[in-house]
Amino acid sequence: MGLTAAGHHEEAYAAYDWLARTQNADGSWYAEYHDGTVADSARDLNFTAYIAVGAHHFALSTKDRRIAGRWWPAVEGALDFVTGHQRDGGEFPWRIGAKRAALLAGNCSIAHALANGLALADELGHAKPDWRRARERVLGAITGAPEAFEPKPHAxxxxxxxxxxxxxxxxxxxxxxxxxxxxxxxxxxxxxxxxxxxxxxxxxxxxxxxxxxxxxxxxxxxxxxxxxxxxxxxxxxxxxxxxxxxxxxxxxxxxxxxxxxxxxxxxxxxxxxxxxxxxxxxxxxx
Known part of the structure; x- marks a missing residue:
C-alpha cells in the first residue's frame, strides 16, 4: 500500500499478484515467507483479511476497474476464510488454533478489511451479507465486550x-x-x-x-x-x-x-x- 501511495504501481501490482499466486487453497496465507519459502506456517487472521484493504486502495488509486475483478477471487477467499473463524461473541482469534482472548487491534484490522471488502463487492455486484453480519458482530464485540480481548498497554x-x-x-x-x-x-x-x-x-x-x-x-x-x-x-x-x-x-x-x-x-x-x-x-x- 505504501508503494501504491508513492506511485510505484507496477511494483505494487506485482506484490498483489504474488499474494494471489501464493494464497492457500483455504483462502489463507502463512505468517512468514523467506525468498518464496514458508518460514512460519501459522495462519494469522488479520494478516489474511488485509488484502481487501490493499486491493481496494490500489483500485481507487489507479482508477482501474479491472483490478477489482482481477484480485476479487483472492479477496473473497481471504474474507470467507476469516469470517469462518469468528467466535460466538463476534470476536476473532489472532491466529488459527489460538485459545486465549482475542487481540483488539487485530479485530479492528479485520473490521476495517471487511468494510473494504464490502466496498469491492458492491462495485462488482456481489452480495456478501455474511461479511456484513460478521463486521456488525465484531464491531459489537469491540464496543460492548471488552472482556473478550486481551488487555494490552499498546497504542x-x-x-x-x-x-x-x-x-x-x-x-x-x-x-x-x-x-x-x-x-x-x-x-x-x-x-x-x-x-x-x-x-x-x-x-x-x-x-x-x-x-x-x-x-x-x-x-x-x-x-x-x-x-x-x-x-x-x-x-x-x-x-x-x-x-x-x-x-x-x-x-x-x-x-x-x-x-x-x-x-x-x-x-x-x-x-x-x-x-x-x-x-x-x-x-x-x-
Missing part, C-alpha cells in the same frame, strides 16, 4: 478502534500516548516512541480531516529518518537512543500512507476514512 488498542469506525474519540488517552515533539509511544508505560505508531495515528487523523495534527506528528519522524530515506523503528527518549537498530518496511509503508493522507490523496483518505464510509464508497469512484 494500537487506543487508535485502531477509531480507524475501523468502532469509536470516534482520541482525546481520552491522547496525553497518555502522545509525547509532544517526539511522537507516539508504542506502550504507554515505556519511554519509547515508534515510527509505525506515530505514522498510523497521523494516518487516522488525516483521514478524518485533522491534517494539522497529522502533519505535526509526521514532522517528529525526522529524527528517525536514515540518509537513504528509510526509518528506524523507534527512539528511546530517556536514554537518547535509536532502538532497535532496524529499519522496517512496515514503518516506511505507514509513513508513505500517512503522508499521502495528509496531502489529501483521495484513495488513501477514502480507504482509511471513518466508519461505514468504507462500505459505501460509490462505484463511480472505482
Amino acid at each position: 494500537m488498542d487506543w487508535y485502531y478502534p477509531v480507524l475501523c469506525g468502532a469509536r470516534d474519540r482520541l482525546a481520552d488517552r491522547w496525553d497518555e500516548f502522545v509525547v509532544p515533539d517526539l511522537g507516539v509511544r508504542c506502550e504507554h508505560t515505556q519511554p519509547w516512541v515508534t515510527g509505525g505508531e506515530t505514522a498510523e495515528l497521523a494516518l487516522v487523523l488525516a483521514a478524518r480531516g485533522d491534517r494539522r495534527r497529522a502533519r505535526a506528528l509526521l514532522r517528529t519522524l525526522d529524527r528517525l529518518r536514515h540518509d537513504d530515506g528509510s526509518y528506524w523503528t523507534g527512539y528511546q527518549f530517556e536514554n537518547d537512543d535509536l532502538w532497535p537498530l532496524e529499519r522496517t518496511t512496515w514503518t516506511a509503508g505507514a509513513v508513505l500512507l500517512a503522508s499521502a493522507a495528509a496531502d489529501g490523496d483521495p484513495a488513501t483518505v477514502a480507504v482509511f476514512g471513518a466508519g461505514e464510509r468504507h462500505s459505501r464508497v460509490s462505484p463511480a469512484a472505482l
Whole structure:
C-alpha cells in the first residue's frame, strides 16, 4: 500500500499478484515467507483479511476497474476464510488454533478489511451479507465486550478502534500516548516512541480531516529518518537512543500512507476514512 501511495504501481501490482499466486487453497496465507519459502506456517487472521484493504486502495488509486475483478477471487477467499473463524461473541482469534482472548487491534484490522471488502463487492455486484453480519458482530464485540480481548498497554488498542469506525474519540488517552515533539509511544508505560505508531495515528487523523495534527506528528519522524530515506523503528527518549537498530518496511509503508493522507490523496483518505464510509464508497469512484 505504501508503494501504491508513492506511485510505484507496477511494483505494487506485482506484490498483489504474488499474494494471489501464493494464497492457500483455504483462502489463507502463512505468517512468514523467506525468498518464496514458508518460514512460519501459522495462519494469522488479520494478516489474511488485509488484502481487501490493499486491493481496494490500489483500485481507487489507479482508477482501474479491472483490478477489482482481477484480485476479487483472492479477496473473497481471504474474507470467507476469516469470517469462518469468528467466535460466538463476534470476536476473532489472532491466529488459527489460538485459545486465549482475542487481540483488539487485530479485530479492528479485520473490521476495517471487511468494510473494504464490502466496498469491492458492491462495485462488482456481489452480495456478501455474511461479511456484513460478521463486521456488525465484531464491531459489537469491540464496543460492548471488552472482556473478550486481551488487555494490552499498546497504542494500537487506543487508535485502531477509531480507524475501523468502532469509536470516534482520541482525546481520552491522547496525553497518555502522545509525547509532544517526539511522537507516539508504542506502550504507554515505556519511554519509547515508534515510527509505525506515530505514522498510523497521523494516518487516522488525516483521514478524518485533522491534517494539522497529522502533519505535526509526521514532522517528529525526522529524527528517525536514515540518509537513504528509510526509518528506524523507534527512539528511546530517556536514554537518547535509536532502538532497535532496524529499519522496517512496515514503518516506511505507514509513513508513505500517512503522508499521502495528509496531502489529501483521495484513495488513501477514502480507504482509511471513518466508519461505514468504507462500505459505501460509490462505484463511480472505482
